[in-house]
Amino acid sequence: MIKLYGHELSGNTYKVKLLLSLLALDYEWIKVDLMVGAHKRPEFLALNPFGQLPALVDGETVLADAQAILVYLARQYGGDRWLPLEPLPLAQVVRWLSTAAGEIRQGPESARLYHLFSATNIDIERANQKADFILSQLDQHLTERTWLALAQTTIADVAVFPYVALAGDGQIDLRPYPNVLTWIERVKKLPGFVGMIGIEELVIT
Known part of the structure; x- marks a missing residue:
C-alpha cells in the first residue's frame, strides 16, 4: 500500500494526491501537521531529512519532493x-x-x-x-x-x-x-x- 505523508493545505502535497487520484491508485493518507511543526520532528525527518512535505512510501521506496514523486508515480503506474x-x-x-x-x-x-x-x-x-x-x-x-x-x-x-x-x-x-x-x-x-x-x-x- 502506498503511503502519502502530507498536509491538507499543502499545494505540493495536493499535486501528489491529484495524480494518485487521476491514476486511480489506492493509498494511505498520513497527516503531518505543519501547524505544530510535525514535519521537523525526528520521525518525519527519518523519511525526509529536508523536513518538507510531501513524502511518499511505496513498499521499500521512500521519496521526497513533489516533482520527484510525480515522476516516480507517472513512470511506475502511468507509463508513457x-x-x-x-x-x-x-x-x-x-x-x-x-x-x-x-x-x-x-x-x-x-x-x-x-x-x-x-x-x-x-x-x-x-x-x-x-x-x-x-x-x-x-x-x-x-x-x-x-x-x-x-x-x-x-x-x-x-x-x-x-x-x-x-x-x-x-x-x-x-x-x-x-x-x-x-x-x-x-x-x-x-x-x-x-x-x-x-x-x-x-x-x-
Missing part, C-alpha cells in the same frame, strides 16, 4: 501516458516541472504563503511581480494549446495546477489570464479529479 521517455516530449514535460519548482514557487506559491500563513520572510511585492510574469507566460502559452506540454495531460499539468489554481489565496486575481482560467476548468473536468481546500471540488466519473 503521463511521462513519455522520448527525448523531446520528456524535455517538454520536465521544463514545466522546473517551472513549478521555480517561477511558480517564487510567485503564486510565495504570495499564498504570505497571505494565508503570514510568512514574514517573503517579499510580497517581488512575489506579485513573479506571479504576474509567470501567469502572463502561461496565458500566452495556452493561447493555442489545450495542455501545457503535450497534446494530452501529463504530470506537467499536475505539477503546475495547484498553486496557479490557488492563486486567490495569495490575493492574486486570475481574471486577467483567461486562457489560464480555461485550462484550470479543463483540469477540473479530468476523470478522477479531486479538489482541495481553496479549489472547488469537482469529480467526473
Whole structure:
C-alpha cells in the first residue's frame, strides 16, 4: 500500500494526491501537521531529512519532493501516458516541472504563503511581480494549446495546477489570464479529479 505523508493545505502535497487520484491508485493518507511543526520532528525527518512535505512510501521506496514523486508515480503506474521517455516530449514535460519548482514557487506559491500563513520572510511585492510574469507566460502559452506540454495531460499539468489554481489565496486575481482560467476548468473536468481546500471540488466519473 502506498503511503502519502502530507498536509491538507499543502499545494505540493495536493499535486501528489491529484495524480494518485487521476491514476486511480489506492493509498494511505498520513497527516503531518505543519501547524505544530510535525514535519521537523525526528520521525518525519527519518523519511525526509529536508523536513518538507510531501513524502511518499511505496513498499521499500521512500521519496521526497513533489516533482520527484510525480515522476516516480507517472513512470511506475502511468507509463508513457503521463511521462513519455522520448527525448523531446520528456524535455517538454520536465521544463514545466522546473517551472513549478521555480517561477511558480517564487510567485503564486510565495504570495499564498504570505497571505494565508503570514510568512514574514517573503517579499510580497517581488512575489506579485513573479506571479504576474509567470501567469502572463502561461496565458500566452495556452493561447493555442489545450495542455501545457503535450497534446494530452501529463504530470506537467499536475505539477503546475495547484498553486496557479490557488492563486486567490495569495490575493492574486486570475481574471486577467483567461486562457489560464480555461485550462484550470479543463483540469477540473479530468476523470478522477479531486479538489482541495481553496479549489472547488469537482469529480467526473
